[in-house]
Structures are given as C-alpha cells and as structure tokens.
Amino acid sequence: MRLSRYFMPVLKEDPKEAQIVSHRLMLRAGMIKQQTAGIYSWLPLGHRVLRRIEQIVHEEQARAGHIAMLMPTLQPADLWRESGRYDDYGEEMLRIKDRHKRDLLYGPTNEEMVTDIFRSHVNSYKDLPLTLYHVQWKFRDEIRPRFGVMRGREFLMKDGYNFDLTKEDALHAYNRHLVSYLRTYERMGLQAIPMRADGGPIGGDYTHEFLVLAETGESEVFYDSEITDLKFGGRHIDYDNVAECQAVLEEFTSRYARTDETHDEALFNQVPQERRRQARGIEVGQIFYFGTKYSEPMGATVVGPDGNRVPVHMGSHGIGVSRLLGAIIEASHDDKGIIWPEGVTPFHVGIVNLKQGDASTDGACEALYAELKAQGLDPLYDDRDERAGAKFATMDLIGLPWRITVGPRGLAANKVELTSRRTGESVELSPQEAVVRLQEIYRPVAEAAK
C-alpha cells in the first residue's frame, strides 16, 4: 500500500476520552472511530489487524477439527425463553421489536441458537463428536462502555460449541480448546495464561479464562510465577489424542493461577513465597464445560449406542477477537506508539523514503516495494512529501515491526537501513539483502499458518 493513497488519519494530539493506552493509541494511529458509546468503526489500519487476528483464529480452529459456520446477529427471543435465560439476562441484552412486534434480540452469545441447530439436524451418537464455531458480531449493552474496543458494546467474538455423547468426551473437547487457544494466542505474540474462573451467566463447573498480564487489566490475578515460563511453542499436537491434550491441560493448569473471582488465599499461600505473584490481567478468552444445561431444557438429544435418547454434553469456548487488538497493544507498546508482533501486524514493513521526489530514492523505493510484494510480503510505502522526522514518528506510532529507510547517502553505497521497531536497532544492508532478511523474519509466521 502507498500511504499517499491510503486512509490512515493519524492524530497529532492525545484524544481526551481515552483513559488507557490501547484506546489512546488506536485513536491516534487512525485505527478506529467511535460512532456512539461503545460502537466503533474500524478504519482501514484497524480493520487490517482485526482481519489478521480473525484469520489466525480460523486457522487454529480448523487445525483442531472444529467446523466453521455463521449464525446471524439477531435472534428470536423464543429460543431464550426455552432456556430460561431471556429474563435472566438483564439489561445487557439488547431487546428489539420488529415491524410485526415480534421479539428479537442482538445475540450476546449463541448457546441457544446453536443448540437449536443441533437438535434440528443431529439424531445419532454416530454424528458425534461435533464442534461448531463462528466469528460474529455480538452486542452487550454495557451500562458504561469504556476503554475503546476493550469494553465496547458491539464486539467481534469467536464462539464455539462442542456436542459430545459423554462427559468424558466433552472434557476432551474442553482440553482440545485449551490447547488450540494456547497456540492461537502465541501466534499473536501474546502470553495468555489459563486461570481457574467462575461460570457466570454461561454456567458450568469447569471453566478457565485466558488472561494477558497488563497493568490496565480489569481483573486482579494471583499466580505462581513458574507459569510465565511455560511456552506452547512449535510442538505438534494430535487433537484427537485424548492423552496428549490432557497432558497439555495439566502442564498449563497445575500451578496456581486464579482471578479474584475464584482466588483462594489459603491455597495461594502454599505456593513458595518468592513465586507468588499478584497482578492485573485482561481476559481474552474463556472455555466452559456445562454438561446438559442447555441440551436438557431444549431437547438436544441423540440416540446412544444402547438405543436410548440422551441429552448431549456441551461446552462453549470464546475468544474476544476485537478486544484482542486492545490487549495486544496494552502488552506491546512504548512511549512512541504501538509495537505489533509479526503475527498480527497490519503491514509487514514500512518503507520510508527520505527524499521523496529524488529520482534515485524514488526508484529504489519503488523497486523495493515491488520486490517485497513479489515475495508475498505486505509493505506500507510512505511516499508522501513529508519531513523524515514526521515519517519516522508516524511509523513508530502505527507500530510496524520493521522499517526500511531509503536515503541518497546510503544508496550511493547501495545500502538501505533495516530497523526493528522493538529494539530500535538498525543494520545497513543492500536492498536485496533487506528483502531476504525480511523473508527470513516472516518465514515462521507463514509456517505457523500451515
């Protein structure tokens, strides 16, 4: 993309309404615009990151054997009356009447609807196990929406639902989700720690939240510091293998890690004092096993091997897709702006032309731009007629992890500068070498998608 043809309205001033750094930086970098309280437009730069995050979620769901579909944003109220949650849900549910005065609602979650789909079409245990998921916009009418996309009213969520014959099978689905979520978050450059949590309005005894440590987190968390040494890494997992998934769950959940909702001071005190940590965290996902809570009242049953009908065991599993942009920025920024992890960056590299209009630098930038694209990379070329300082400040603000600086002095020696946004370190390379280096840098990102 050429910046002269892009729409990236960066702000020079800090917006007053932003109380936390991710909200401030998203507004300043021209990623979002608030349309009304808690409802945002995703401007082009923000939309790019949203799509990258969504793509990683889809890839990892497919890898785990989960099936993509899409449920609508609006739901008939009757489904929620069946489960008994229509009245329970309170004012956070946005209730709507259509022109025929029928009750609709903007879905805050989809347990009822997916259970309805299941009961309409699945009849036999032979069609199990089954996990359906979608990535769709949700609405929760928060009384005080704030912190930008971190606590918006209209938000994008991945929510998946497993249907299994037995509790044992459903717990394997639970473990499978835990494994796939660890891999998902790591691809986004995040460490998200599974913590014992509370069921809330979804219900269920087995539930873990995934928390990213950040000073601005809304949850207070307590954990054994050993847990932050754990990495999922590049390990290969067979998602059908019950023992393998169980082992990962045990590895990542056997140490103390709880939110304030389930915190147990006595248990926590059994952790050696030097490893006890109290911090704040941002919730970026949650997994639940809730058995037959929805399948029983809604009649989602299958004929089992013995010929008898039994309600299916279910769980639901969510990733806060739009919220993740805020969480990633909270976890990865400095005083100049955002620092995108390579896995989710809106552009792979920025090209800064130090002397726009100069035939030699223009030519070198165009050649670099074309070659990077030919190699499957996505460059943002700042081809505006601006001072170098302004171009650097913009690149730092929007947080592309790599920058190539092209100036007449370097070019005289066939050199450009490749700079890391994270460390600030620069190396001088020929343009050809810079392209090769970037290909090497992004190879693991492409490999992780396979």
Added chain:
Amino acid sequence: MRLSRYFMPVLKEDPKEAQIVSHRLMLRAGMIKQQTAGIYSWLPLGHRVLRRIEQIVHEEQARAGHIAMLMPTLQPADLWRESGRYDDYGEEMLRIKDRHKRDLLYGPTNEEMVTDIFRSHVNSYKDLPLTLYHVQWKFRDEIRPRFGVMRGREFLMKDGYNFDLTKEDALHAYNRHLVSYLRTYERMGLQAIPMRADGGPIGGDYTHEFLVLAETGESEVFYDSEITDLKFGGRHIDYDNVAECQAVLEEFTSRYARTDETHDEALFNQVPQERRRQARGIEVGQIFYFGTKYSEPMGATVVGPDGNRVPVHMGSHGIGVSRLLGAIIEASHDDKGIIWPEGVTPFHVGIVNLKQGDASTDGACEALYAELKAQGLDPLYDDRDERAGAKFATMDLIGLPWRITVGPRGLAANKVELTSRRTGESVELSPQEAVVRLQEIYRPVAEAAK
C-alpha cells in the same frame, strides 16, 4: 474435509416453505437454516461459499484501489436525522432503543456514517480521490421476507463510497466500479448485465443495476440480445486510466438494457426486432452517483485548489454478497441439484469411495486426498459407509463441479474416474493424472485472484 467429520445436514425431502429453486436447494444441501422470518444461519457448506464470494469481492476491490474498512451494524439515529432520511426510510428500518433510551438503528446502508467518517478526518482535496468500502451485515425489515437468502432481512452486503473533488472525478469512480463489478461477477461464473435503473431511496441520476438473467428474477428486464455476447474476460485494465474505464462503460451500457422501472417502449422499439428480449432478472448489485446529496447537508467539504471549501461529490456502490449465493444457484443448477462454478465452489472436488472399508480403495482415496491438499486444492472426501448411489446423489445435490470416483475395479488398472458435474462426462485417469488435471482446471481460478 472428510464428510464423516463434517456437518452437512442434507435433507431427503423438499422443504415445503421453499418457493424457488435456490431456496429449496440451499435447504436441501444443508447450507442454511432459517432462525426466524428472513434471518438465517449459514451452515458450514453455505458459509464456505459465502466466504469465497466475499473473498472475490475483497480481491477485486483491492485491485480497483478501494480501501477496506468496517463500519458497525448498529448506528446512532442522529446521523440519519442530519441527512433527513431517518423519517423517510419507513418501516424497513429496524429502530432500536438501548438501555439509556437512545435511538439506534440496524444499518440498512451506510451513506451517513461513511460521510461522518470522511468529514471528521479529511480536509483537503489533496487527500482525494478516496473510495472506502466494507462488507458488513445489514438489516431491512421486509414486510414479507421470502425466497431464502434472496430476500432476507439480515443480509451481507459490500457497500463502497467514493469521495471526489469534482463531478468528473466522481464519474470516473462510477466507471471504475462498473469495470470492477464486471470482473467480480465473471469470477463467480455469472453474467451480470448493467442496466439503467432508478435511484430509489439512495438517490441520484446516474445509476446502473447489475442483473443476472433467471426465470425466478423479481425484476422484468428488456434488453438488446447483443449485450449477452459481451464478456469482460481476462483483459487488463488500469483503474486509474479515465479513458480505459470510460470505454468499458460505453461498451457495456450503449445497448438497450433496462429494468421495468426505467423501461422506455419507444426506445426499445428502435432495437431490431430479432434482438429485442424481454426476460426476468435478479439484481445482484447497483452503483450510484449522487453528487452532493449527503455531503452538503452533512458538511463533508474539502478545501479545493483555490482555497475555497466545497462539498465532495459522492457515489455508493453495492454488491449483494449473501444474495449472490441464491442468484448463482438460480443461474446454475439442474434437476439433481446445484452446479457450482469453479470460482465459488465450497470444495474443489469430491472424492467418492465406492467400497469404504476396503484396504485398497481406502488407501487410494487417502492418498488422493492428501495429494490434492498438498497441491493447494480443497477436496471433500465422502468416507461414509454408504451405498454408491447415495454418495453420488449427495455429490450431485451439493454441486461440486468435479468428482473423483474410486472403486476396486478401476484401481486394479490404476484408474479412477473424473466426472464433470456440469456435463456429466467422465474420463478414466490414473490418480496422478486426475490430480494434474484438477490443478489445470483450477489454475485460472487461482490466476484470477492475482
């Protein structure tokens, strides 16, 4: 995908509620499920086609230089009060009150919101031309939703908006959209004819609808038969070139082609009688130039070259993404089921194992499945323990354009059968040859994406 692990609930009986073939086939193939009047879930097979269509739309928008973003589904009513359309829009607009009794609405279109974004951030003619677009769910509270996704209430639309300094520039944007739409529809295997149309509630003097000819179309259309000989084909267009885009517009719109809204009998009668055609069509897109209709009341102005502020010239341009599934099926089916064009098919090829459980056929199918995936193709392997007839009927119903049949007799001679869904013709090939043939078949689809 292995069918044994997929969720594709095909129906044996014709559903009673379906009045037109696309609705009937989408229900029978397990592509959609109605949740309430005019609101559908996209089951996995339907979701795959929806995503392929959306992907083609994104690729062609990017090619034309248009910038992707995403506006929310819910909008504040105040924006629509500014343009004067809040009261005009009637009961098709779904009006909502949130918990604080603020007026929201589920966006049926986005002229107001995108104009608000523009006026908040763009100040100078130097930032023009600009075309922003998004692909987002819309809602129109139709009094009688029907025909499945063809006239649903919640529907997915691509809508794009151009902002230009002059009428001349805006008409180039109009032409650019016409060109890119021709290419978009052809990639989906559709012939969509631009026809002079009526502005309706969007407004504007310049507007063309794109219509796909089909007996079940809701519009009556009148055209010169020469128009159906026109193909956009693989031609390369420079979207910045005003004359090139204008020439395409003239080529595709100079012959008589109108919907009943703008039909002019006297003009039509000037077409030689043997070329006059009257038929029915499905609208799959529309482009508008409407000048300063929104920019004036909403104050979307830029400073021009002479230092004076002027309202920008705008247009809007829509593609009915979810409706396209219905339109493609209406245009491409037979009495056995759907026939997907290669560009949008949910899977590239079906593999039918004639003797599931036989070591030789199972092994050959597994090897084919793995090899097709390794070559970047997306096979659906029917690995169920079902009769051959049932497997063929399912493949015909869901309409994958190619099928490979693997049986013990053929395998003895190292042969499998490759069958075209469209023609029914089969050829015997070695498994290796079948993979190569499918790569050749799908190469143009991959090339068109570049």
